[in-house]
Amino acid sequence: EAGVAQSPRYKIIEKRQSVAFWCNPISGHATLYWYQQILGQGPKLLIQFQNNGVVDDSQLPKDRFSAERLKGVDSTLKIQPAKLEDSAVYLCASSLVERRAAFFGQGTRLTVV
Amino acid sequence: GQQVMQIPQYQHVQEGEDFTTYCNSSTTLSNIQWYKQRPGGHPVFLIQLVKSGEVKKQKRLTFQFGEAKKNSSLHITATQTTDVGTYFCAVDSNYQLIWGAGTKLIIKP
Numbered sequence: 738e739a740g741v742a743q744s745p746r747y748k749i750i751e752k753r754q755s756v757a758f759w760c761n762p763i764s765g766h767a768t769l770y771w772y773q774q775i776l777g778q779g780p781k782l783l784i785q786f787q788n789n790g791v792v793d794d795s796q797l798p799k800d801r802f803s804a805e806r807l808k809g810v811d812s813t814l815k816i817q818p819a820k821l822e823d824s825a826v827y828l829c830a831s832s833l834v835e836r837r838a839a840f841f842g843q844g845t846r847l848t849v850v
Numbered sequence: 851g852q853q854v855m856q857i858p859q860y861q862h863v864q865e866g867e868d869f870t871t872y873c874n875s876s877t878t879l880s881n882i883q884w885y886k887q888r889p890g891g892h893p894v895f896l897i898q899l900v901k902s903g904e905v906k907k908q909k910r911l912t913f914q915f916g917e918a919k920k921n922s923s924l925h926i927t928a929t930q931t932t933d934v935g936t937y938f939c940a941v942d943s944n945y946q947l948i949w950g951a952g953t954k955l956i957i958k959p
Contacts, residue, residue: 770947779938779949780893793946828892836942838883841892 739763741842743829749848755817758845761810762831768792770839771804771814772828780828786812787835819849854941856950864958869926871953873939880942882922884913887952888935896924931957 742761750756762769767788772780783802784794789809797804801820806812816823826846830839855874863869873882881900885893897906899915899922906913910933912925926933936952 779952781949782946785946830893836947838895838898839893839940839947840895844892 741831741840743842747846752821752849753818758814758827760812760829766831766833768832768835769812770830774826821849824849854948854950860954862956862958863929866928869929869955871937872923873950874921878919883940884924885938886935
């Protein structure tokens with residue numbers, strides 16, 4: 738069974754630039770999560786989708802972050818414009834059932850300089 | 851909102867010694883999940899506990915859910931270098947998965 742696919746693995750951008758991350762969840766998984774993980778901390782949920790609908794985006798900085806999952810399968814997360822404090826690993830995860838075992842992709846390590 | 855306290859933040863052990871991490875909540879939990887994250891890696895799901903007083907084992911790992919469903923522990927017997935990483939608990943609360951801060955297992959050289 739293929740796992741959660743994410744790209745790119747690494748990205749370096751200058752502050753105020755924009756960046757986009759892509760995620761393809763495990764086939765059949767209705768729930769998709771985007772997490773931000775800063776070095777030395779636990780994952781912080783940014784947004785949770787159930788199929789193509791948003792379940793929770795309470796911690797998403799909506800002035801600069803946006804995410805979509807138009808067809809209920811793959812998803813993109815965008816940051817525009819990026820700030821230095823956005824430097825982190827962005828993890829995508831999916832689960833078969835909401836709030837049950839989540840399977841993570843390898844993550845995208847973003848460095849904002 | 852729901853918070854979960856995970857302790858300790860770090861644990862240094864000699865290879866072969868045991869390791870335990872604890873998660874505590876002020877409210878009753880419906881379930882708790884445990885994940886392991888290797889250095890430079892992504893979180894990997896280990897197990898989910900649902901029942902009061904539940905104990906589950908995976909080889910040298912023992913997971914417990916408290917009788918009151920307010921706390922949980924992960925115990926590793928006779929640690930090996932492959933156990934190195936950060937162990938997270940995650941709890942289900944108000945349609946969110948709330949993560950503990952993690953316990954980092956460090957094997958002393």
